[in-house]
Amino acid sequence: MSNNSILVVGGGFAGITAALEAAEIGHEVFIVEKNPYLGGRVAQLNKYFPKLCPPSCGLEIQFQRIKNNPKVKFFTLAEVLSVSGSPGDFTVKIKLSPRYVNERCTACGECEKAASTLVENEFEFGLVKRKAAYRTHLFAFPMRYTLDAAKCGADELRRIKDSCPYDAIDLDDAEKTIELNVGSIVLATGWKPYDVAKLGELGGGKLANVITNMQMERLASPSGPTNGKILRPSDNKAPRKIAFVQCAGSRDQNHLNYCSYICCMASLKQLSYIREQNPDALVVVYYIDLRTPGRYEAFKRRATDDKKLLLVKGKVAKIVEDAGTGDPTVTVENAVTGIRSEERFDLVVLATGMQPSIAGRDVPAGVSLDEDGFIISGMDKGFIAAGCAKLPLDVMKTAQSGTGAALKAIQTVVGR
Amino acid sequence: MAEKLGVYICSGCEIGKNLDVEALAEFVRNGKHKAICKLVKTNAVLCSPDGRAEIEADIAAAGLEGVVVCACSPRAKWEVFNFGPKTLVGRVNLREQCVWSFEDDPKFPDLMTVLAKDYINMGIMNCSKSGIPEPEVPEVCQTIMVLGGGFTGLTAALNAATLGKEVVLVEKEDALGGYAAKMYKSFPLAHPYDQTQDTGIDKLIGAVTDNPKIKVFTGAGLANLEGAPGLYKATVKTAAGEEVLDIGAVVLATGWTRGEASFLEPLGLGKLKNVITTYDLEKMAKNGGIVRPSDNKPAESVAFILDVEKCMEGVDWSRGEVCEPVEPLPAEAAKKEEGAEEEFVYQDLESAKHISYSSEISSLVALKQAGYVRERNPNALAYILYDHMMVPGINEKYYKAAQDNPGIMLSKARVTEIAEGAGGGLSISAKNTLIGESIEIQADLVVLPTAVVPVTAHEPTINLEYRQGPAFPDLDLFDGFADSNYICFPYETRRTGVYAAGCVRQPMTMATCREDAAGAVLKAVQCVNSANHGVAVHPRSGDKTFPVFNFVRCTQCKRCTEECPFGALDDDEKGTPKPNPTRCRRCGTCMGACPERVISFANYNVDQIGSTIKEIKVPDKIDEGGPRVIVLACENDAYPALDMAAMRGHKWSPYVRFIPVRCLGSVNAIWVADAMSKGIDGVMLLGCKYGDDYQCHFVKGSELCSRRKENIAESLGRLGVEPERVEQFEVSIDDYDKIPGMIEKFMNEVISKYGPNPFKGY
Ligand SMILES: Cc1cc2nc3c(=O)[nH]c(=O)nc-3n(C[C@H](O)[C@H](O)[C@H](O)COP(=O)(O)OP(=O)(O)OC[C@H]3O[C@@H](n4cnc5c(N)ncnc54)[C@H](O)[C@@H]3O)c2cc1C
């Protein structure tokens, strides 16, 4: 007898979609997510192109569907340790890392006030620091704090524990391993931003006023570090002259040897963030091709109908910083005129691409990756890839892919 | 009607620090609802394991039908305050909406207690008027009908059959395969994405025709689709006659037709013999040689034009205004033309835009066909002139491969003219290219892109026997594509049970069609499955309620049948609404539309919300306790935004009272009228954005609400109350920093401009 349950690895948009679509046909599903929250990368975005609507709008519906469906179970701070067995009968070992905060937490934030250690804030891409006791973001689901116990001393831990009025801090929490039996496995492990530190010539990660497109999302987000005001990091000034550098690390055999699909549309979307705050800012987009496929063309036409926008086909060779002002200067060769020039900006946004998050990591036997880390096979072995683990996609196509993956996962467990 | 309730008041999360919860409990014990509040308790931390255990024990011991949890937002601690399907749970949001967001007004004492008492009474009333739904479970048919036997349709049929479903496949042509069967080869459809490959269509056709679960009709059309998901009767017409089939749900995979030649005329099509389209070239490649039509000379140089700017002159790319001018409601408009038999006219939606929308396919096809040119004649040259090479994502690899082909010249270019050239060839002028400021190229053939135009741009295709017409509504928003307006939910449209996939939904490659077919089949199977259990599909998936009609009072005004965003209501012979529960999404728009209050849900109805509003204690005079404003807030977006506003420490007037609603579409004018006759000074309606980029999860709810304002204004006018006291606001879920300002502005304007509601004190 085959096991009808489905394991979904990754609780981003593809994973949540796959899980819900399968559960709403009656299958038991388990979502395993390594972050302390569900939602994945879209939780960090301000708006979606082309509608310019907030991602939390769709996530709220997804979370309601999870709340109302007892067939969906999820684990956060969880990772798959090992998989054995075969389609219809897998045994999966899951590692649950300690959260040190139990289900009594009301998200009152007292622990955060009591904590003193400041650490790197992954959710905000380093734009600010966070406390060791933290809630990743305003819209976190589940709405529960997390404690980085390893980063605090014993005294601080005691202070944090004592501060909680609900007895929710559990310093004895420890790593656990659980075992699940499932019939098929959806791999929806998604993507990570390409590491800008590898783009040294563009000042990636070194120059304060050269940020990534994901950092731009956080700056524009009303719950982000600046409450939605686009301010440049070096001096918190509102930038008046901004450049976007497309294909930063993409379409380049030394970095990502494919096009990341979304960064052109993302920059045009971010242009609208800038316009909302400063109709007069001068914006220059340096591109190879502006890739706005399908009906996105209509969005491109509207976005580029803008007198203060300059589109330049050209490859940016170098970005350096003016020591006094912190202004980045971009060296670029215009592909049409052949003219090489230097242009000074207040802020430069590197339109970095998406790299599969499992690139270079171990995958279960039966799954194979292409040279960039995208999953290319495994379906016949009971592993179904979905979303950006499979191909660079936008959210609409990710939702489509997640829905299709649910079907494939069900096909794997029925009729066996 | 629940008559045995337990009321639990939490003092955690700063509630107890700000409110005397014991006094509140006493207030309930001795209050107007004491008869139904069998137990009233307080708890230091209600969501703690002990708190929950106490409630659970009380439910069992006292036989409580419902519990009213006066604590945090219903969005918090949902897993704790769930006592199974037999117990009603009412949530009173004391934490976010009373304590955290409280802004004092020193004019009056203890306003927070006044606020808390109102909310508690409202919560008790709301819960007592709720009920446990008993789903209606029809006998459903599980068969999936796939319309269209092209690559997408064939893939869909196989997918459904693999799940064990019976499948009916209906194809218009005499042979299966669609356009893929007419193609010579395909651009890459799988890893390593860098080579032209076989389409695989013959194998796919074979697998479908060999599958015993799939019944194939060729040379066939869907004449009529009557009924509702799980219960459809489909009339399939073939040369042999008509057959009526039982169908559960439909996958629409009717694909595309090629665009009108006239839209490409600015680039010479139809005027210059040797200007053809990729469609023509594909046919040539499949059937033999690539030649110039003028003299059948094998083409030695072929220019593929991807820059179609010349065809886009005068095209309007603007989007409809967010707030469209108020049109009369459909029912009103219909009344005007009474008597006249409505004839359905289908608006053709093809335009030059479809050429642009096909840019990705066009680019890949140009790369592929440039390869054909080189394959046929290794000395031939192919040019590709593009504005933006539209090969996003993994297909970049195919572009890279073409760049390595020495006979393929690629350049950015703005094509300015195509004219007769020397020796029977053509001359192409272009500027802004990578090889010069302005250039001229000679070629034997010029190949223009083929626009992918969805069949639904020309005809209804699904031929529904629905009161609201045979086609998907709103196709104009998508230029004729049978697409969804939701980024997150790409299969959701206004027609439950019909799921589009492939090029009828969006221009897409066959690799994407393959995924899309799987997704649409899943939704179709899920829809039938949900019908089979009597529960709703997206977005209220699993909801067991459905609208119940008390037909005795129905005046056949047809408002509900016109307004239902999902076309769930037909008319019967007498003109009475005929519900089709399996089409229904439980939005409550019909309930909001009905002037006779005929429609209700077990756990959401006109009387329930009306009675909840009446629980608000309105001071006889503004200077005896302040004004009162009610806010009807969409529970999916505005309500979470309010929660987050409170979490971020925003404060607002202690005189507003929030009431969540399923959708603004469900707001019945009577609620507003009742509020006004009670002396409430103003009503704010917080709902989703509407217009072309609507965010309403029920598509039309917030828009319909705004259009009903006319009705509301009229009835307020009759009462002698200023219609400006009622205002609708568009609120997104991330507007948490803006909402407090909206509330403040509204409060100030209503009170300063119109003063107290004249009904106060009556
Ligand atoms: C010139 C050109 C070349 C292309 N080359 C490639 C390529 O190399 N690789 C690639 O991936 N994509 C290519 N494409 C895109 C590819 O054609 C589409 O992705 C694919 O055909 C879409 O499949 P479909 O099933 O959605 O549509 P179709 O293949 O068109 O199938 C739809 C079927 O439904 C039938 N039908 C229509 N109306 C009805 C009705 N009312 N009732 C019943 N049946 C109906 C049609 O007759 C047809 O058989 C190309 C497109 C163009 C324009």
Ligand code: SF4
């Ligand atoms: S989407 Fe645009 S920016 Fe991103 S890799 Fe592709 S072409 Fe470059």
Ligand code: SF4
């Ligand atoms: S609840 Fe909504 S979908 Fe259902 S019949 Fe009423 S208006 Fe239509």
